[in-house]
Amino acid sequence: MTSSPAVYLDHNASTPLRPEAAAAMREALTVTGNPSSVHAHGRRARALIEDAREAVAALVGVTPGRVVLTSGGSESNALALTTLGADTAPRLCSAVEHDSVLAWVPESNRVAVTADGVLDLEGLDRALSAAPAPGLLSVMLANNETGAVQPVAEAARLARARGWRVHCDAVQAPGRMPGVSPDDLGVDLTTLSAHKLGGPAGVGALIVADGLTLAPLVRGGGQERGRRAGTEPLVSIAGFGAAARAATESRTTEPARLAALRDRLEAGLRAATPGLVIHGAGAARLPNTTCVGHPRIAAPTLLMRLDLSGVSVSAGAACSSGKVTPSHVLRAMGVDEAAASRAVRISLGWSTTETDVTRCLEAWTLAA
Known part of the structure; x- marks a missing residue:
């Protein structure tokens, strides 16, 4: 811990x-x-x-x-x-x-x-x-x-x-x-x-x-x-x-700042995990959001490992009464249930710093 x-x-x-x-x-x-x-x-x-x-x-x-x-x-x-x-x-x-x-x-x-x-x-x-x-x-x-x-x-x-x-x-x-x-x-x-x-x-x-x-x-x-x-x-x-x-x-400067942080994050995640999928990568996206699919590890396991390293993210799935179910968003996109169960969402915001991204990548490398 x-x-x-x-x-x-x-x-x-x-x-x-x-x-x-x-x-x-x-x-x-x-x-x-x-x-x-x-x-x-x-x-x-x-x-x-x-x-x-x-x-x-x-x-x-x-x-x-x-x-x-x-x-x-x-x-x-x-x-x-x-x-x-x-x-x-x-x-x-x-x-x-x-x-x-x-x-x-x-x-x-x-x-x-x-x-x-x-x-x-x-x-x-x-x-x-x-x-x-x-x-x-x-x-x-x-x-x-x-x-x-x-x-x-x-x-x-x-x-x-x-x-x-x-x-x-x-x-x-x-x-x-x-x-x-x-x-x-x-x-x-x-x-x-x-x-x-x-x-x-x-x-x-x-x-x-x-x-x-x-x-x-x-x-x-x-x-x-x-x-x-x-x-x-x-x-x-x-x-x-x-x-x-x-x-x-801050609306004239914040989107570009967030986009730069997200792009650095996604590049680091791809380098650390061959076979990583970024869901929706071909669409115009919010500059703060990345939904990544690990090729092997289930989302709950990744969340737990990242949390133990002090990094809070969420699953790309809806949680109801403590039960994680496959994301209706990813399923609607044609992602199969197994792949959807390995999706993790990382979302940045006004308080996110370069150090936060560095810490996330370090924790991901250990977790994944």
Whole structure:
């Protein structure tokens, strides 16, 4: 067991809290009052929430009134997928979406992807044409396991030409890639999550197109312009706003920094392990994400060995109640079950350094 400081390389699961977010949360802890109250204490709380809303809006280039604050990415996805307000409305999505999207879409309505994990636009066109009526299409901006960037703008054009609404789960993208504006992508609804960009867990947002009416999942109060009831979690929202602001400030330099670290990491992994596979390597990818398949060693064994060396990564598979199952993303890409069971995801972030990459490569050499 190593005595050196641990190396955290699982940023796609959750990114460490940024100092700016921690400072904003500490300040918010000193504020007393319900943001919906009209007295001075309530107005101060409301001001912090609206300041955070403006920062989140600026992150993706929209007006603050389009930002609906939620409990996180899963709730935002659920709110988006029920926008049309009727279970009979058709829903389509890619086969590699997050489970919080797949839960709302029957398997028969999931569009195939290429061997690199990219949405098959011809298949989407056929699915849209075969649908009995316009509905809602959901396509993520970048995959959480492979980092593959999806052709959201092209998919949106196909869907909107047939009268469909379009949702984009963009939780992995802000601060890591350009082109996250919902208006540039041509989508009606966009999901964000604070803890993917250095804010706290338990808060997120759904960006809603002007004029689009939501069917609220949480009812009872008038918060969020009647779109999501419940007293807002002031401290978490303040942290979200600060993280969004920090990600906005670094978005012109951070992608290149992360790409350089990832390229060095992948070169080192290939050199250490002949026969290593990088899943999705032929696609445009997030600069922080690599999903590697070892030719011999199962992912749980690799994870354990790396963890004992003080390096935290994750399996390229979904974990539920402690049970590791083959990744639906890799299986949708045509990767067989045995190869999928040897996949490991390494994801970098704002706190990742050159030393972290060096430590990871040293640990990998010992583990693999």
